[in-house]
Amino acid sequence: MLWLILPLVGFASGSLPFGLWIARAKGVNIRAHGSGNIGATNVWRILGRGPGALCFTLDVLKGLLPSIGAGLTLRTLNADPASEPDVWLHMATGVAAIMGHMFTPLAGFKGGKGVATAFGALLGVWPVMTVAVLIALAAWIAVFRVGRMVGIASVIAAISMPIAVAAIGQIDPALRWRTPHLAVSIALALLVIWKHRGNIRRTLAGTEPRFVKKAPASGSSTGA
Numbered sequence: 001m002l003w004l005i006l007p008l009v010g011f012a013s014g015s016l017p018f019g020l021w022i023a024r025a026k027g028v029n030i031r032a033h034g035s036g037n038i039g040a041t042n043v044w045r046i047l048g049r050g051p052g053a054l055c056f057t058l059d060v061l062k063g064l065l066p067s068i069g070a071g072l073t074l075r076t077l078n079a080d081p082a083s084e085p086d087v088w089l090h091m092a093t094g095v096a097a098i099m100g101h102m103f104t105p106l107a108g109f110k111g112g113k114g115v116a117t118a119f120g121a122l123l124g125v126w127p128v129m130t131v132a133v134l135i136a137l138a139a140w141i142a143v144f145r146v147g148r149m150v151g152i153a154s155v156i157a158a159i160s161m162p163i164a165v166a167a168i169g170q171i172d173p174a175l176r177w178r179t180p181h182l183a184v185s186i187a188l189a190l191l192v193i194w195k196h197r198g199n200i201r202r203t204l205a206g207t208e209p210r211f212v213k214k215a216p217a218s219g220s221s222t223g224a
Contacts, residue, residue: 003089006073007096010066014100014117017107018058019043022051039112041150045211059101059112060120067094067124077126087180094121095184102195113195115154118188128177132164132185148210151199158192161185
């Protein structure tokens, strides 16, 4: 029964389109501006720091909370979880939240690119994925500071995830990974790369825009 309930809770949590709602509350159809994405980056770019930070925080929480809930339920929030199937279920709950964000039924199955929600979902898999995702965050910050390109920073961070998972297990036996940790980190890295394939093409072509806040159009662009 938990194999049904926990992923469903994760998907339902991830499906909450906070970016769409935050923009709509300000009279803006976020899909008509910038990249048209409902994620935190586009909200920040179009509506400014406050709404963007709020969207990012909520998108992280909708991945983090079901992940922590699954860990507490399955007792996998420790360095040596008792059962590998339970680790798979814990990871599946987080992945379901990410899928909910990317393909939310509440926004016509067209959601965000999943980076913030993935950050939250993996942060809740203590301690192996927590440490790995913090390493990936450091990679994201470093790349973004150099190039000011969110998409490419996200791709590099995603690639660093499975590398970090494998490496920290060798450095510290207390952080040894199980098969689900490495398999899911590789799968998510590939998914993030695929979702950012347009950013990669534009970067190679020299046309990828750098992150600059833009003022939104008039409030007449409301709607779903």
